[in-house]
Amino acid sequence: xxxxxxxxxxxxxxxxxxxxxxxxxxxxxxxxxxxxxxxxxxxxxxxxxxxxxxxxxxxxxxxxxxxxxxxxxxxxxxxxxxxxxxxxxxxxxxxxxxxxxxxxxxxxxxxxxxxxxxxxxxxxxxxxxxxxxxxxxxxxxxxxxxxxxxxxxxxxxxxxxxxxxxxxxxxxxxxxxxxxxxxxxxxxxxxxxxxxxxxxxxxxxxxxxxxxxxxxxxxxxxxxxxxxxxxxxxxxxxxxxxxxxxxxxxxxxxxxxxxxxxxxxxxxxxxxxxxxxxxxxxxxxxxxxxxxxxxxxxxxxxxxxxxxxxxxxxxxxxxxxxxxxxxxxxxxxxxxxxxxxxxxxxxxxxxxxxxxxxxxxxxxxxxxxxxxxxxxxxxxxxxxxxxxxxxx
Numbered sequence: 505x506x507x508x509x510x511x512x513x514x515x516x517x518x519x520x521x522x523x524x525x526x527x528x529x530x531x532x533x534x535x536x537x538x539x540x541x542x543x544x545x546x547x548x549x550x551x552x553x554x555x556x557x558x559x560x561x562x563x564x565x566x567x568x569x570x571x572x573x574x575x576x577x578x579x580x581x582x583x584x585x586x587x588x589x590x591x592x593x594x595x596x597x598x599x600x601x602x603x604x605x606x607x608x609x610x611x612x613x614x615x616x617x618x619x620x621x622x623x624x625x626x627x628x629x630x631x632x633x634x635x636x637x638x639x640x641x642x643x644x645x646x647x648x649x650x651x652x653x654x655x656x657x658x659x660x661x662x663x664x665x666x667x668x669x670x671x672x673x674x675x676x677x678x679x680x681x682x683x684x685x686x687x688x689x690x691x692x693x694x695x696x697x698x699x700x701x702x703x704x705x706x707x708x709x710x711x712x713x714x715x716x717x718x719x720x721x722x723x724x725x726x727x728x729x730x731x732x733x734x735x736x737x738x739x740x741x742x743x744x745x746x747x748x749x750x751x752x753x754x755x756x757x758x759x760x761x762x763x764x765x766x767x768x769x770x771x772x773x774x775x776x777x778x779x780x781x782x783x784x785x786x787x788x789x790x791x792x793x794x795x796x797x798x799x800x801x802x803x804x805x806x807x808x809x810x811x812x813x814x815x816x817x818x819x820x821x822x823x824x825x826x827x828x829x830x831x832x833x834x835x836x837x838x839x840x841x842x843x844x845x846x847x848x849x850x851x852x853x854x855x856x857x858x859x860x861x862x863x864x865x866x867x868x869x870x871x872x873x874x875x876x877x878x879x880x881x882x883x884x885x886x887x888x889x890x891x892x893x894x895x896x
Contacts, residue, residue, distance in 0.1 A: 526809075529831070534823070538816055539816075540809070552817050583615055590651060593647075604665055606666055610679075611676060611678065612626065613639065614676050615639055623638075644684060665698040665877045667700050675701075675704075676744075700726070700877070701725075702727035702768060716761040720762060721881060724763060731777060733784060734777075759791070765794055771801040802839060804841065
């Protein structure tokens with residue numbers, strides 16, 4: 505894999521557009537769903553288009569200028585890795601419906617290219633698209649390790665579990681070379697600071713030598729996201745993530761190393777992968793998972809239109825059904841941001857998903873409770889003179 509490093513001023517040539525194609529509420533027909541289709545140009549990527557970010561003043565559209573070039577094959581879409589000089593690295597939140605109050609994200613954007621990723625709209629803050637830009641124009645926080653040491657050493661810092669890589673996957677392909685996640689884990693381990701991770705990547709097995717001793721102390725647990733057991737569907741929906749088989753192997757490797765593993769069957773998409781709930785939990789338990797959780801499909805901001813395009817391209821016969829079932833769980837809309845509802849939905853379909861999940865989890869002995877992590881072992885690693893004494 506070739507990566508290009510550049511400053512934020514890199515020029516981007518991908519065609520862009522903006523705006524939702526389908527009507528915003530209510531049921532849609534198969535014909536209406538087909539109208540969301542875009543020309544599919546980049547295999548190995550999740551998004552079909554590169555619609556303009558919601559904060560931009562100008563909208564870019566591809567059009568035929570009469571020279572016939574609009575039908576030419578698109579140039580290969582290389583991954584560009586840019587530096588993001590962060591001022592802080594620990595991000596705090598007070599959301600009442602999630603289990604952690606702080607995160608550390610070494611990367612922005614994610615090459616896994618999951619079409620449903622809830623983090624896609626954050627790329628608009630950098631003037632980029634939630635579409636192809638999100639999975640090909642990435643940012644690394646090269647100063648993350650130094651910032652983490654500094655912030656953990658503040659006298660006012662009170663330790664609680666840090667969720668590492670919750671916005672975008674900390675083990676996405678660029679981590680193999682960048683190794684930022686591993687360096688952050690080394691620092692957290694040296695501080696005896698509790699950490700949780702959630703990933704779709706088998707690369708996390710590389711860091712079992714750090715995570716296993718932390719888990720033995722009660723300061724580490726891992727979540728592995730498995731959306732489907734269907735390789736073909738996974739390839740289309742999560743094109744650069746590990747295959748379902750590799751993720752299950754990762755669950756087993758982590759479990760055998762003594763690391764508590766929770767499997768997240770997320771997102772559950774009604775009409776597309778909801779029929780796999782029981783099979784996913786059966787396979788997860790068989791590979792050593794201790795617990796399981798789920799989130800139903802979330803489509804905030806630009807994601808709804810990107811996802812509609814993806815449905816029209818990859819599963820046109822089911823597109824209308826998926827859209828309609830999703831809207832039934834959201835009060836007729838594509839998304840409901842209300843606390844606790846955003847991850848579960850409401851109505852008959854949401855209730856059925858919840859009941860099936862709970863029964864399958866109970867049958868497999870998979871707990872919905874996350875093991876508590878210790879905070880009493882935390883120790884700042886700073887001398888009186890202000891020099892950091894990290895033995896890394």
